[in-house]
Amino acid sequence: MTAVIKYADVEVGTEIPEQSYPVRRLDLVRYAGASGDFNEIHWSGRVAKSVGLPDVIAHGMFTMAQAGRLITDWAGDPGAVEEYSVRFSAPVVVPDDDTGTEITVSGVVRKKLDDNRVEVALTARSGGAKVLARPTAVVRLA
Template sequence: MSRFTAGEVLPDQTYTVTRAHLVRYAGASGDLNPIHWSDRVAATVGLPGVIAHGMYTLALAARALDTWAGGPGHVVELGAKFTRPVVVPDDEAGVQVVVRGTVKNVTGEGAQIALEVTCGGEKVLGMPRAVLGA
């Protein structure tokens, strides 16, 4: 018995991302790549600025799924391509990442959620796929 109905539009989730979040994520995840905290290094590899870890954006999508599912532990599949970087400025305001979800279909296995993850109106995750268990 699923709590979802095919076609249901889930409430948008908007998250603010600042440099402080990226530093915390670097420590918590063990991904210490300096392109996620050093403007100098980001510039040397041709990036427009410090960018969020692709996995940080995917973690935000997971957070939205947990919110829609009513708590953690329901995600049975999650994945995406990292198609566009999320540039995070060195200020207090940061950037906003918006996670939109629509229930694509519901089967005995669970609910497949069509995700759209954007920053500044541009999609940042490609071919996102998410399934919440029954």
């Protein structure tokens, strides 16, 4: 059970500890089934390479969701996230092995807003590259 984060206990600069989320090709196949996005660049290395990609890449929305997990886990309530936006800056390349890759996400409270809300800036990396540009969430705290 996640502890409830209280607005009064959070200051600008409060860091959300880094978390790593594994990504394997099997995860992408499962995501394709759930989302209906069966684009072959997300599961076929041959097709991904034929269009100039280094290998299979994770779905952008899958990557966004993994970064969002940091916020929902921290807040203790997915319904506390009022806004969430990102720009995709680099693909998450997923090798064809049992290990796959990881998306590593951290965050920091950038602003305290009214109505017990905070703005959180995230950093998401995979393979040494930032994979999301300007990921930001507005979260209502207890």
